[in-house]
Amino acid sequence: MFSFKSWIFPNLYTSYDKRTDPNKDSNGKGTHERFCETVGLEWDRYLLPYIKGLQPSLYHPKNVLDKYVASLEKQLGYDPDWQWFYDQSLMVRRRLLDIMPRLLQIRGTIFCHRLMFGWKGWDMVLTETFIEGGFDSPDTFDSDVRTFDSSCPSCSNYHIALTGTQETANPAIPLSDDSLLLIATIIVFNQPINAVLTEVTFNGTDITSQIPFVDNVNKL
Numbered sequence: 001m002f003s004f005k006s007w008i009f010p011n012l013y014t015s016y017d018k019r020t021d022p023n024k025d026s027n028g029k030g031t032h033e034r035f036c037e038t039v040g041l042e043w044d045r046y047l048l049p050y051i052k053g054l055q056p057s058l059y060h061p062k063n064v065l066d067k068y069v070a071s072l073e074k075q076l077g078y079d080p081d082w083q084w085f086y087d088q089s090l091m092v093r094r095r096l097l098d099i100m101p102r103l104l105q106i107r108g109t110i111f112c113h114r115l116m117f118g119w120k121g122w123d124m125v126l127t128e129t130f131i132e133g134g135f136d137s138p139d140t141f142d143s144d145v146r147t148f149d150s151s152c153p154s155c156s157n158y159h160i161a162l163t164g165t166q167e168t169a170n171p172a173i174p175l176s177d178d179s180l181l182l183i184a185t186i187i188v189f190n191q192p193i194n195a196v197l198t199e200v201t202f203n204g205t206d207i208t209s210q211i212p213f214v215d216n217v218n219k220l
Helices: 004-012 015-020 031-046 048-052 066-075 090-106 110-120 177-190 214-218
Strands: 123-130 156-163 195-202
Touching (some): 031 048, 090 110
Antiparallel strands (some): 123 156
16 A cells, blocks of 8 residues: 555665664664654645545546536537536536547437437437539529539538427427527537538427527538
8 A cells, every 4th residue: 555654755765874863763763764754654644545536536527626627628628619518517517528528429420419409308300401512604603502613512401300398488489598508509519520500490490590609600
């Protein structure tokens, strides 16, 4: 078992120090040796218990000290636009940290969308609309989809249809602000590369314009 008294402090003085110390006690221990033993014993008793519990208190989501939760989130690459995550209680944020490595492995997939929307008990259908690539006519330049020598078209458009229990009395705004923020966070977290989200519906109602900040990120 690790010990300051037995392992660390004995290395602070040499056999020469022990031989030449003129102030030995009945056990042959000089002033320096007795001082080191006294300090080592105090550290073993009062400091070592904190050191032994330090590592789990720094890296494990369930045990990490509250003030280090944000540091773990930063280490895992949390984006400022994953805003719903930051608005949750520390208990929820710890749970998210515990599963985040797995979420990052499946991030951007339809399964990950479905899994995260399932946190609220919603069913989700994600439908892709693939875009035909190519150049515009050199004479008319009239294609709504194709581009002419300036940028590539997106791989696909997609829309998300959610179904679940309405949370408000207003059919036009069926979800609370917190739920809309969660939708925004899930969309930004999973946004595929070179794909454009065109619409989000909830029980058939278009809620695209109600979702905060998504229009700036996903080019709705």
